[in-house]
Amino acid sequence: MxxxxxxxxxVFPDPSLAEKDGLLAIGGxxxxxxxxxxxxxxxxxxxxxxxxxLWWALNPRMVLYPVEFKLSKSLKQKxxxxxxxxxxxxxxxxxxxxxxxxxRKDQGGTWITEEMKQAxxxxxxxxxxxxxECYQENKLVGGLYGVSIGKAFFGESMFHLKTDASKIAxxxxxxxxxxxxxxxIDAQMETPLLKSxxxxxxPLEDYRNKLEKAMASETKKGNWxxxxxxxx
Numbered sequence: 001m002x003x004x005x006x007x008x009x010x011v012f013p014d015p016s017l018a019e020k021d022g023l024l025a026i027g028g029x030x031x032x033x034x035x036x037x038x039x040x041x042x043x044x045x046x047x048x049x050x051x052x053x054l055w056w057a058l059n060p061r062m063v064l065y066p067v068e069f070k071l072s073k074s075l076k077q078k079x080x081x082x083x084x085x086x087x088x089x090x091x092x093x094x095x096x097x098x099x100x101x102x103x104r105k106d107q108g109g110t111w112i113t114e115e116m117k118q119a120x121x122x123x124x125x126x127x128x129x130x131x132x133e134c135y136q137e138n139k140l141v142g143g144l145y146g147v148s149i150g151k152a153f154f155g156e157s158m159f160h161l162k163t164d165a166s167k168i169a170x171x172x173x174x175x176x177x178x179x180x181x182x183x184x185i186d187a188q189m190e191t192p193l194l195k196s197x198x199x200x201x202x203p204l205e206d207y208r209n210k211l212e213k214a215m216a217s218e219t220k221k222g223n224w225x226x227x228x229x230x231x232x
Contacts, residue, residue: 006028010034012024012055016057016204016205018056018059022059025055027052030119032119035119035123035128036149040215042204060201063199064199065183069171069197079168084134084135084142086135087132088224089224095140096157097117099145100157124145128149128219129146129148130145141160145158150215151184153185154185173185176224183210
């Protein structure tokens with residue numbers, strides 16, 4: 001089946017029409033409206049510098065349910081030592097900058113292009129993209145960022161400069177999402193780290209059904225750090 005060529009119209013083909021490798025469409029733009037439409041239907045952009053924008057709907061899909069998060073004994077002990085301070089939406093641009101400098105395994109370069117960085121910064125300004133920062137002695141040593149719509153969080157990337165810093169940031173994220181009754185974290189593709197946290201692969205059809213339910217809830221829009229402080 002041919003890959004769908006996007007136009008200026010804000011529309012995507014049905015995710016079930018994606019190729020076996022998950023590629024669904026090509027082209028379009030990375031505007032806030034298009035990204036929100038994509039994520040709400042289980043579609044995400046992923047492409048390298050110099051490549052056209054590529055849109056994916058992976059099958060199966062790696063997801064983590066916040067209520068099923070697994071905390072290892074070693075990480076639990078590290079958290080108890082309280083060596084790190086965690087914040088939310090305190091340094092989004094700095095986090096995405098660090099993430100863009102760290103290539104994923106088995107890739108020759110980072111997939112977070114300048115175009116991608118600017119797109120997610122705009123998503124952050126619009127209140128839909130969020131970061132979790134991990135500090136040690138007032139220095140940013142780890143973190144992650146992603147997109148939130150309804151009761152779903154779509155993880156994008158994480159980084160660490162100190163051992164376990166990104167893991168602790170992810171633990172803090174999951175803890176907060178569980179408190180807010182989020183239904184799922186979309187981890188997109190399988191990795192040993194996410195699997196160790198309790199993430200699992202599910203068929204795209206099942207994922208879309210769960211996503212549809214999550215989309216029915218109101219979005220926690222805005223600066224999460226401020227929202228958390230107001231709730232305390």
